[in-house]
Amino acid sequence: MSSIRVLVGTKKGAFILRSDAERKDWTVDGPFFGGWEIYHLKGSPVNPNRIYASQSSGWFGQVMHRSDDGGKSWKTVGNQFEYEGEAGTHQWYDGTPHPWEFKRVWHLEPSLTDPDTVYAGAEDAALFRSTDGGESWKELSGLRGHGTGKFWQPGAGGLCLHTIILDPENTDRIFVAISAAGAFRTDDGGKSWQPINRGLRSEYIPEPEAEIGHCVHRLAMHPTRPNVLFMQKHWDVMRSDDGGDSWYEVSDNLPSDFGFVIDVHAHEPDTIYVIPIKSDSEHYPPEGKLRVYRSRTGGNDWEALSKGLPQENCYVNVLRDAMAVDRLNPCGIYFGTTGGQVYASADAGDSWISIADNLPKVLSVEVQTIL
Numbered sequence: 001m002s003s004i005r006v007l008v009g010t011k012k013g014a015f016i017l018r019s020d021a022e023r024k025d026w027t028v029d030g031p032f033f034g035g036w037e038i039y040h041l042k043g044s045p046v047n048p049n050r051i052y053a054s055q056s057s058g059w060f061g062q063v064m065h066r067s068d069d070g071g072k073s074w075k076t077v078g079n080q081f082e083y084e085g086e087a088g089t090h091q092w093y094d095g096t097p098h099p100w101e102f103k104r105v106w107h108l109e110p111s112l113t114d115p116d117t118v119y120a121g122a123e124d125a126a127l128f129r130s131t132d133g134g135e136s137w138k139e140l141s142g143l144r145g146h147g148t149g150k151f152w153q154p155g156a157g158g159l160c161l162h163t164i165i166l167d168p169e170n171t172d173r174i175f176v177a178i179s180a181a182g183a184f185r186t187d188d189g190g191k192s193w194q195p196i197n198r199g200l201r202s203e204y205i206p207e208p209e210a211e212i213g214h215c216v217h218r219l220a221m222h223p224t225r226p227n228v229l230f231m232q233k234h235w236d237v238m239r240s241d242d243g244g245d246s247w248y249e250v251s252d253n254l255p256s257d258f259g260f261v262i263d264v265h266a267h268e269p270d271t272i273y274v275i276p277i278k279s280d281s282e283h284y285p286p287e288g289k290l291r292v293y294r295s296r297t298g299g300n301d302w303e304a305l306s307k308g309l310p311q312e313n314c315y316v317n318v319l320r321d322a323m324a325v326d327r328l329n330p331c332g333i334y335f336g337t338t339g340g341q342v343y344a345s346a347d348a349g350d351s352w353i354s355i356a357d358n359l360p361k362v363l364s365v366e367v368q369t370i371l
Contacts, residue, residue: 004326005070005368006334007051008342009038012360014053016071019355023332023346026355032074033065040321042108043368047115051368052134054120056104064105064120066134077134081105083126084141090124090152090159100124100144107321109164113171121161125152125178127190140190143176148195148212155180155215155234162320163216168223175229175244180215183231185244196244200233217260218320222269230272230299232262232320237274239299250299255286261323265348266331270298273325273333273349275318284315292333294349308352309343316341321364328369336362 006017013031032038037056044050053065053074062081065074081102089097103123111117120128120137126144128137143149152159160179167173172189175196182197195211205213215234222228230250231238235258237251251257256276265271274293278286285291289312292305316337326332333345340359345352 002328003370004328004332005043005048005370006324006342006344006355007041007043007071007364007366007368008336008356008359008362009041009053009321009364010336010340010360010362011037014038014041015356015359017342017355021328023328023344024353026344028356029071031360032071036063038363039104039106040108040364040366042110042364042366044110044115044118045112046110048368048370050110050115050133052108052110052118054105054108062102062104064134078130078132078136081120081122081126081128081137082139083144084139085145088150090150093153100126102126103158106160106162107164109166112166112168119164119166119174121164121176123158123160124154125149125159125161125181127161127164127174127176129190140186142186142191143184143193146184146193148181151212152178152181153213163219165219165221165229167226169226173226173243175219175221177216177219177231179217180213180234182212182214183216183219183244196240197247198245199240199247200236200238202234204234218262220262220264220272222264225269228269228298230262230264232259232274234258234280237262237299250295252300252302254293254302255291259318260320261318261335263323263325263333266325266327267329268296268331271296271348272299273323274302275323275335277317283317288312288314290314290316290337292335292345292349292352305345305349305352307350308345308354319363321366322362324365324367326367326369327371332367334365334367336365338362 002021015030041053055063087100092098107121163177165175316339342356
């Protein structure tokens with residue numbers, strides 16, 4: 001019998017929500033690491049018992065945890081993250097040099113084939129990899145060192161590497177996104193990298209069509225079409241049909257093209273989801289109505305999904321790592337809010353229920369589908 005495990009990272013701990021394939025009745029376990037900021041937790045796609053968690057605190061710095069029993073118990077693993085070679089500097093907001101400083105892990109991405117291999121995206125922007133279940137970490141330094149790294153500047157949330165996508169058809173190809181530098185791709189397992197931002201336009205930077213400097217909020221890809229990427233940018237929803245070599249806008253009839261999350265239906269590669277918010281200064285839904293927007297055509301043609309969601313006086317935000325999909329049929333969609341709610345749809349977005357209320361501010365939502 002299939003089951004679902006929703007992994008929720010919050011400002012004050014981690015929670016695990018569990019249900020069967022019907023996805024009607026849910027149990028909530030936690031908080032794990034109560035009181036601590038859990039930026040992200042994510043399960044291995046090849047070992048349903050393996051979960052990784054990133055804890056960040058002002059007192060103890062970055063702490064990594066691993067569960068080998070589906071979240072029932074946790075082990076603290078390796079916490080040494082060091083920039084390789086001479087760290088050097090990158091540009092700050094005012095253009096002055098700023099030393100690279102490791103602050104926290106924003107995103108964890110377990111390998112598609114090996115439960116002991118996991119990638120970590122950090123602030124200040126760097127990509128790390130562990131091949132021993134998180135016990136030790138090594139930077140893939142070709143990313144920062146490829147040429148443009150010294151010109152990267154932080155977005156409002158920091159200079160964070162927040163998205164890691166592994167190509168299921170090519171283990172040497174990895175996509176990452178950095179706020180506020182842009183999107184990048186390696187085709188040789190992380191040795192060399194190239195910016196993939198052609199077609200992006202950002203009016204808030206000195207050169208709107210520059211090679212780097214774009215505040216990419218999130219990337220998404222369907223595993224059966226690794227050359228097709230979707231992007232939620234700081235303004236604009238974008239699509240690439242050539243592995244990121246070029247992009248074009250697909251945010252035609254959205255009420256706002258500003259937002260943080262974007263995801264793809266598990267079985268329909270042209271069905272994508274976003275949650276617009278009003279603007280870069282007003283981080284809440286337009287008109288105070290919480291609506292998920294779905295396109296079944298790969299963009300431009302969007303429909304509002306609101307059944308079961310609050311449609312008045314709703315002023316929450318949905319952060320970049322706070323939406324996920326399961327692999328059941330029909331596909332389930334999940335997202336969490338800064339107000340502490342977690343919503344789920346068991347019918348690909350047609351209707352929604354709240355599966356957790358009054359949690360701390362939700363930082364991330366991930367799903368493990370146990371078949």
